[in-house]
Amino acid sequence: VTKKTERYELFYWPGLPGRGEFVRLVLEEAGADYTDVARMPKSKGGGVQRVLEAIEGKLGGVVPFAPPILRVGSLVMWQTANICDFLGRRHGLAGADEGEHRTSLALMMTIMDLAAEAHDTHHPVSTALYYEEQREEAKRRSTAFLDQRMPKFLGSFERVVAKNQAGKGRALVGAHLTYPDLALFQVLEGLAYAFPKGYGAVKPEIPHLLALRKAIRSRPRIRAYLASKRRQDFNETGIFRRYPELDGA
Numbered sequence: 172v173t174k175k176t177e178r179y180e181l182f183y184w185p186g187l188p189g190r191g192e193f194v195r196l197v198l199e200e201a202g203a204d205y206t207d208v209a210r211m212p213k214s215k216g217g218g219v220q221r222v223l224e225a226i227e228g229k230l231g232g233v234v235p236f237a238p239p240i241l242r243v244g245s246l247v248m249w250q251t252a253n254i255c256d257f258l259g260r261r262h263g264l265a266g267a268d269e270g271e272h273r274t275s276l277a278l279m280m281t282i283m284d285l286a287a288e289a290h291d292t293h294h295p296v297s298t299a300l301y302y303e304e305q306r307e308e309a310k311r312r313s314t315a316f317l318d319q320r321m322p323k324f325l326g327s328f329e330r331v332v333a334k335n336q337a338g339k340g341r342a343l344v345g346a347h348l349t350y351p352d353l354a355l356f357q358v359l360e361g362l363a364y365a366f367p368k369g370y371g372a373v374k375p376e377i378p379h380l381l382a383l384r385k386a387i388r389s390r391p392r393i394r395a396y397l398a399s400k401r402r403q404d405f406n407e408t409g410i411f412r413r414y415p416e417l418d419g420a
C-alpha cells in the first residue's frame with residue numbers, strides 16, 4: 172500500500188513528549204523521514220489545530236480516538252503500540268520471526284500499561300479533572316504505584332532481559348534492538364524524572380534494565396536525537412510529572 176520512501180506524518184500534542192515520544196524514538200532509530208506536524212509553525216501547516224483535525228477524522232476515512240496518530244501515504248493509524256509495531260516491522264526493529272514479532276508487541280503493550288499507570292498516579296480519578304482536584308487520591312495511588320505496581324512491572328522486564336541470552340543482557344527480544352527496547356528506555360527516563368526517590372529505590376533490583384537504558388542512550392542515532400531540539404524535556408503536562416509530594420510518603 173505504501174512505499175518506504177514516503178514521508179511519515181506524526182500528529183501529537185505540541186509542548187510535551189507524551190506518548191508521541193514512543194513513536195518519535197522508533198522513527199529516529201530507523202532514520203526515517205518524518206514531520207512532527209503540530210510542532211511546525213502554523214504558517215507551515217503546523218499547530219495544535221492539526222491534531223484536533225486529525226481526531227475529527229480529517230486525515231482520512233477513520234476517526235481516531237486520541238493521538239498519537241500516524242499518517243503515511245493513504246494509511247492512517249493510532250494507538251501507540253500499534254503505530255510502533257507498524258514502524259518496527261517496516262524498519263527491521265521488531266524481531267526476526269513471527270514469535271519475536273508477537274513478543275515485541277506484547278511487551279510494547281505491557282510497557283504502555285506501565286506508562287498509563289504512571290500517568291494515573293497524578294490523575295487517579297479522571298483525566299478530565301485537574302491534578303489539583305485529585306491530590307489526595309493521587310497520593311494514595313502513587314504510594315501503591317511505587318510500592319507495588321512499578322516494582323512488579325520493572326521486575327518482570329528485568330527477568331525478560333536477563334533470560335534473553337541472545338540479547339546479551341541488553342535487549343528484551345532476540346539478538347537485536349526492537350521497538351519495545353526504545354519504549355522501555357523512555358519509560359525508565361520518565362520514571363527517573365518523576366520519581367527520583369521511588370525509582371532510585373528500585374534501581375538495585377534492575378541491573379539489566381539499567382544496562383539497557385545506557386545502551387539505548389549511546390546508540391548513535393538516539394544520542395544525536397537526544398542532543399537535538401527535536402527531543403523535548405519532560406514537564407508537568409505530560410505522562411511523567413515531577414510532583415515531590417507523590418514521590419514516596
Ligand SMILES: N[C@@H](CCC(=O)N[C@@H](CS)C(=O)NCC(=O)O)C(=O)O
Nearest residue numbers: 189190237238239249250251252283
Ligand atoms: N492507548 C492509547 C492512549 C492514547 C491517549 O491517551 N492519548 C492522550 C495523549 S497521550 C490523549 O490525548 N487522550 C485523550 C483522552 O483520553 O481523552 C495509546 O497508547 O495511544
